[in-house]
Amino acid sequence: MDDARKPREPNPRRVKGRGAPSQVDGRFAVTRVEGADDGWGSLGEALADTPNPATRVSEERARSIISRNASPDVGFSQSVNPYRGCEHGCAYCFARPSHAYLDLSPGLDFETRLFAKTNAAERLRDELGRRAYRCAPIALGINTDAYQPSERRYRITRACLDVLAECRHPVSIVTKSAAVLDDLALLADLARDRLATVYLSVTTLDNRLSARMEPRASAPHARLNAIRALHEAGVPVGVLVAPVIPGITDHELEAILEAAREAGAASAGHVLLRLPHELRQLWREWLSVHYPERAAHVMSLVQQMRGGKDYDSTFGTRMRGEGPFAELIAQRFKRAHRRLGYARLPPLDCSRFVPPRPDSPQRELF
Template sequence: MQATPPIKGRGSVSNKTSRFEQLQRESFDDEWAKTDEAAPKPATTVSFEKAKSIISRNESPDISFDQSINPYRGCEHGCIYCYARPTHAYLNHSPGLDFETKLYAKSNAAELLRKELSRPNYVPKLIALGANTDPYQPIERRLRITASILAVMEEFNQPVAITTKSASVTQDIELLARMASKNLVRVFMSVGSLDRTIARTLEPRASTPGARIDAIRTLSAAGIPTGVMVAPVIPALTDHDMEKILFSAQDAGAKSAAYVLLRLPLEIADLFREWLAAHHPLKEAHVMNLVKQMRNGKIYDSDFKTRMKGTGVFADLLEQRFKKACAKAGLNQTRQPLDTTLFSRPPEDKPQLTLF
């Protein structure tokens, strides 16, 4: 694959049209003389939307939760491997640069959540925060939509599991500590590599690997149960860091760990290959060949039984390494389920007193 010049601060190197569009855009060299003038860098735009509902539900057998909330659509972190990228096609946007530059914020998220939790037929179960896009991506520092969602959850004693690759999660540490004292919250920090050079292009606007490990330390010191998610594991590029990540996270206070193999569904496959060609051209063929070995000869296999871990010799070796490292580090020894029995609906504010 011919390399496309990378864009500083962005993960994707292209912006191909949504798969649902009839007309497709494709760049090519028209052989006209090039100018020294650099192309303008794509700016981030944020649109506010009124969501109709806020809790998403799934029946996937390989996912440990069936309820989730995503405060934002699109993610400025720009992780080239993000499995949420194809969802931007439903908005007639490209899963490439559009995904990390055209963001949507659900301004009424907290209001909707309060209504859904107040319904008499709502059954309290774990809610995963940020199952698709990161709830602590850069715009959260300004908009604080995730913070408003957590405030509602605390009000109802609703248990929540947070997954992020941003050290900004510590800005809500006081609220999280209060919820943790009731066994209502758990935080997983996603760390795929400790190499800052790789991370800078692989996930360009996420916190540095070191900052994420420090966040684990800060959260753990505050009594908040934390874990590390080694994700994604990219063969021949980041897999060598697995043990280092697990031991670094354990040293920082993490008690649990998990890992996910690189997944390349739909448009992500081409986007990832473009990224490899731009940043690691000598490894492109080797990485993709190993990916196929772990996906039954295909770029991606969506089978629920294997999509997270893969199959074959290399996948089996990764699983063995993970289990041995966790055992040596003392990770995953115990895992207490979050408490759903404390859930309660606050009394409604009524202007008139009740008779009885």
Template structure:
């Protein structure tokens, strides 16, 4: 079994399922992993930037992901398998080889100006976090928000990054026009668990401070308990909802842990390293809630699970949400009627 690397979630770098060759980290002379792995930035010029979604399990039709891969290193991240499409591993590569979408703002403006474009709210952060550490200096998310603001285009953000408070000027102005909402992802109030579960994400108190800052600025904020993991963080469900409500959250949602493709092996490896005494019990409860498997991709159950344990989680969530005054899974409605394509150089202006 591999030893954990400082600041990284995955303990290994398994080969992706498509490539005939393996992408691995070079070992040092004694055969051990290096103590640290530097983040590699890979620049990409995307041909399109808005993704469309028809899943009945998610509350949006359009999304944008400024980055592929995520330096937060959350071991449970359902997006890890997507790195295999880039000849990279869903393991350590996912959190150390980050694809940066250069020119994303320019591409977004082109798509919003298309004559056949129909305005529907856009979600940032549907796959990987738009406020991961690289955003501090790459500012891809900030550039996208500036375009959305000029077009008065509605958007929502899902993040666990406290860097979102940097953009309060834009978010507050858009929220005043009912064009913006935010969901802050929470997994634990325990800093020690956070350090292994999602090593480079903001700490729990920092996220609560972000909820308060957004709320004080007039931005509607909700909390997303994602994921809830049996015998790891599910005992904190009520405490996380109470703390989030006290910080100003208005609504709440949750996701039962999902382990698609390579994530199952990576998560099992993490359990064996950090919680060996309960690893089998954790996996047994997950399988009981996933029709006997580690993952069930069917719509209607993939976000919530099924069976007695999943039903108990759902009941606890409903009771706690009501107790702390949080609307369950009902986010603030966003306006689409204010969308307006701003004039640009060379446009013929109206005579009226």
């Protein structure tokens, strides 16, 4: 390999308040920047003195907002993502590699270089109003969290929910944030007409582990409290144990399901750790920083569930894995699911959908 094209050596380190330990190159990167020690130890000093990266949010105008999906192992056909990148900074996030398309790093850039689609509600209204549009539930904030910290400033998710409520369009939400309760009244209104469901993703009940692994997501107890509040408000709510991480969180599977059920979750699911593209390197770095003594064991278990590889993207097995350890996790989940009385959330109702009226100076006259 030509020296100019060799991947740079990462400098993994614990970055306070961030999940990624380095700024790995994206797979489409055409330039690379790396420091060179001048022999006086200045490179080490520079790395030690590098301040924690601040969050920068760029506003952008989306050309379209509804994404279609035909994956056979995903439970929705269309989604809306108000933001690109996610400040929650989950070290395991499968969406990190999407930042490579922006010529940005799936590492620290993913959680510090964010993009807010400020015209998302406007585009959503336009697309719902097209004659060819056929109503199907919209999954809100699937690639990156719709209730990440930037939502408190931009309120893009809320603006999209307002459009969906006006049109009586069904919506499902998956989030790691208790900030979903900011829209509790609107979600309760939609739920009365079977137009809204919410899933809270809970990875661990250990606050210290959560702070290292998903540093700017809501704490585990806050997510359980959000489940309780949604349930009490009449919003159908479930829990996703996602991801299940072998050697790190898999022992908590039953405890998470029990805590969520006690809080009011009516449905539950689980997804194994997924390591597509650059996430393989990022996850190995994270393990080397936080769990160096068990990193090799964790990756051995991961590979046992992925046919000897770090990841297998085959439909049907990418969410659940294969092999004895994956089967053991599946059986444990199945037994706890049945014992705790989990079921499915009620189906969303598409029959109430009314296309939005086009904007017009005379719209109120007719």
